[in-house]
Amino acid sequence: MIRHSLLFFTMIALALTAAVPKAAAEKLHCPNVTDNDEKNTEIARRYFQMGGMFLDKSDYVKSAESFECVLKFVPYSLTARYKLAKAYDGMEVYSKAREQYELILVYDSKDAESLKPEIRKRLAEIKDLKDKVQTTVVAVEAPSTDEKTCPSVVQKSLQEVLAKATRLLDSKDWARARTLVEEALGKLSGATQEQRTL
Template sequence: MGTVAPVSAQKIVCPAPSKDLEANKKEGRRYYNMGNTFFNMGQYAKSASSFACVLHLVPYSVMARYQLAVSYQKLGVFSLAREHYQWVIADTSAEARPLHGEASAQLAALRGKPDKRVAGSTRPEDPSLDGGTPAADGWNLKSRWWFWTGVGAVSLFACTALFTGWQALEYRDRWETDWKDNDRDSLNHYKDMTDLALGGVVLSAAALGYALWLNRPGRPAGVQPATAPSGASNLLVLPTCGPGGCLLTLSLEF
């Protein structure tokens, strides 16, 4: 196993992550190997602390997060096991996809189970849950495709509603002045477009709000995040424009 970090009777001491990402990965591999060793020895409290240290150094390590969830499950700390299984399911990377099925099955098996009392420390120290470490499914919205899709859709429909509404007012004034049939037809056209755009704003905002609610920090165990690829429904609200005009496309995947 080589040189390992200092280990006390019940506590693994985690180093602070540095600005050198490669150094963090190298140190994380040492703690990952140490966690596997403790896990194979049946020392699940120490294996959990070791895998938590890996996430403290390399927050995107899905294998460490999965092993951390399994360690918590072995300890009977089911609330933390569920939380980390949810993060594994929410991870859409190629490395995480093979783990989705087993993580989903374990999450379903643990749903509603209360934590067991463990001799000594019942909840091993978990630096991966500290405020200073990025959480995989918290309010880290900059990396969420669905957030930017929702914001873009709301903005597009809102701008469209403003433009078509302004055009409708222009053609209303023209029609009331000249009483031309062309102006009346244009008025009705832009009124319909404005209604459609306003409907898009409402539906896009509702879909975005629903996704934010599903991904809210501290959501109850068992609630699947919107990015979960298995057992979740995805609602997409997208505009489609062509020579004949623009349409609002709703897509529900389940």
């Protein structure tokens, strides 16, 4: 019984010392359009301000996501569309930038007319440019060669077992919790003694 308690607490220690993975950048959340026009206007205004801030900081991805959200609420916003085109241009996603610039050329307003010469010039400059391929390199952790270090995949698996065993202990199902822990530790057959006792 003492040995099993020791193993259980070892698993708890493993779970507590495991490294927490870094959070990946997530896409900006854009709420759905509602029936409340005031709320929609407020949301669009907030995302417009965020988009401008991101554009000023040259964070073109977040800027584009913000202005896409604005256009979801206000599809005919000339300024939002123009800034979205600038964000795509900054990201070097020229196909989308061209698409947005060309939509602005169709607008029939005084403000649009003032932008059209600049847009035509930029369209000529990016006419034949290919999109920059957006790649994300995901670092793959090399397997540990240290006989004392437990690989992160094993740590994660043990954390899951620990969570299940804790729920079983909370429900006073000690036999199933013990079996679950023993099975998990039995799967560590290739592990060194140091890795098993950490």
